[in-house]
Amino acid sequence: MRATEFLPDVQRVLEERGEPAYRLKQIYFALTNSLVRDWDEATSLPKNLRAALSEQIPAASLGLETISRATDGTRKYLFRTHDGHAIETVMIPEKGRRTVCISTQVGCPMACKFCATGLLGIKRNLKAREIAEQVFVAARDIAPDGDHVTNVVVMGMGEPMLNYKDTLLALKVLNDPDGFGLAARHIAVSTSGLIDKIRRFADEPEQFHLAISLHTPFGDEREEIMPVASRSSIPELMDAARYYVKTTRRKLFFEYTLLAGVNDQPRHVEGLAELLDDPLYHLNLLRFNWTDTGFSATSKRRAREFLNEARDLGLSATLRPSRGQDIDAACGQLAAKDLRGRPAIPMIGA
Numbered sequence: 001m002r003a004t005e006f007l008p009d010v011q012r013v014l015e016e017r018g019e020p021a022y023r024l025k026q027i028y029f030a031l032t033n034s035l036v037r038d039w040d041e042a043t044s045l046p047k048n049l050r051a052a053l054s055e056q057i058p059a060a061s062l063g064l065e066t067i068s069r070a071t072d073g074t075r076k077y078l079f080r081t082h083d084g085h086a087i088e089t090v091m092i093p094e095k096g097r098r099t100v101c102i103s104t105q106v107g108c109p110m111a112c113k114f115c116a117t118g119l120l121g122i123k124r125n126l127k128a129r130e131i132a133e134q135v136f137v138a139a140r141d142i143a144p145d146g147d148h149v150t151n152v153v154v155m156g157m158g159e160p161m162l163n164y165k166d167t168l169l170a171l172k173v174l175n176d177p178d179g180f181g182l183a184a185r186h187i188a189v190s191t192s193g194l195i196d197k198i199r200r201f202a203d204e205p206e207q208f209h210l211a212i213s214l215h216t217p218f219g220d221e222r223e224e225i226m227p228v229a230s231r232s233s234i235p236e237l238m239d240a241a242r243y244y245v246k247t248t249r250r251k252l253f254f255e256y257t258l259l260a261g262v263n264d265q266p267r268h269v270e271g272l273a274e275l276l277d278d279p280l281y282h283l284n285l286l287r288f289n290w291t292d293t294g295f296s297a298t299s300k301r302r303a304r305e306f307l308n309e310a311r312d313l314g315l316s317a318t319l320r321p322s323r324g325q326d327i328d329a330a331c332g333q334l335a336a337k338d339l340r341g342r343p344a345i346p347m348i349g350a
């Protein structure tokens with residue numbers, strides 16, 4: 001049963017108290033569907049059980065410290081884990097969608113050169129409950145506006161494939177019709193390119209989407225900006241990509257952050273056109289949001305040219321608008337300031 005895996009500590013308390021088995025299901029529903037963050041809100045449970053749970057296990061595994069709001073409607077949530085780490089989550093409103101970008105690790109060990117989170121190293125993996133709860137909090141936050149979470153992308157802090165088991169369990173709970181109930185096709189995981197995990201993910205029965213962070217079509221250049229590239233060559237990465245589309249018949253997204261003078265020249269477009277040779281491949285271009293990593297953003301004009309050149313060469317491609325810049329809400333900027341011991345972003349209103 002998914003609830004047992006997701007809430008092992010709650011299960012233990014229920015067993016110690018000799019509670020009937022259906023209580024776990026009630027609690028799972030309260031947390032994942034009714035989105036309670038305090039046991040007193042779980043009114044389907046008897047008062048004495050709520051009191052016992054309150055004494056032993058907090059209903060919320062993450063403390064919500066601040067919510068920052070950008071002028072474009074993007075919201076950033078700063079959480080504190082029970083052991084004092086800061087993690088962040090972003091909610092991006094866009095054309096009727098409400099996409100929540102979640103973190104799977106505190107920090108990240110992949111050390112991508114353009115990523116502020118990557119420079120910090122890894123503190124620990126997040127538990128499934130800590131991963132899923134980021135979505136629950138965003139859903140609760142936007143509910144008073146009549147909004148609901150329509151999409152989840154696992155593109156925040158961390159390499160999700162290095163926390164495979166807990167990430168997948170969290171996504172199954174988000175997808176569970178008896179839990180949060182978000183369709184699998186509205187959930188996407190992004191990896192820096194761990195090829196054994198790409199194959200494993202392809203073999204999972206759930207129809208979650210996958211994105212691979214590519215950032216350049218050339219192996220030597222990729223190694224310079226993404227140390228993970230030294231583990232597997234571009235041909236090995238593309239073998240795993242082919243396995244994914246052949247196995248799932250689903251679209252495969254390639255993330256490409258445009259860095260001025262690094263990966264935004266015509267030869268890069270040509271390299272991409274050679275590499276992305278399957279109709280199910282889709283190129284997602286993104287302009288770099290500034291971090292103090294020594295890189296700078298490709299101009300808007302060059303980014304649009306790059307997109308047009310890619311399309312002219314037959315690629316399926318889009319240029320994603322940068323969102324939440326005034327609250328540092330881009331991938332690789334999450335919790336970076338806080339983890340470095342600088343003041344957290346000022347709260348505009350929680």
Ligand code: SF4
Pocket residue numbers: 108109110111112115116117118119156157158159192331332
């Ligand atoms: S870009 Fe993603 S995978 Fe790379 S270091 Fe940053 S968080 Fe990790």
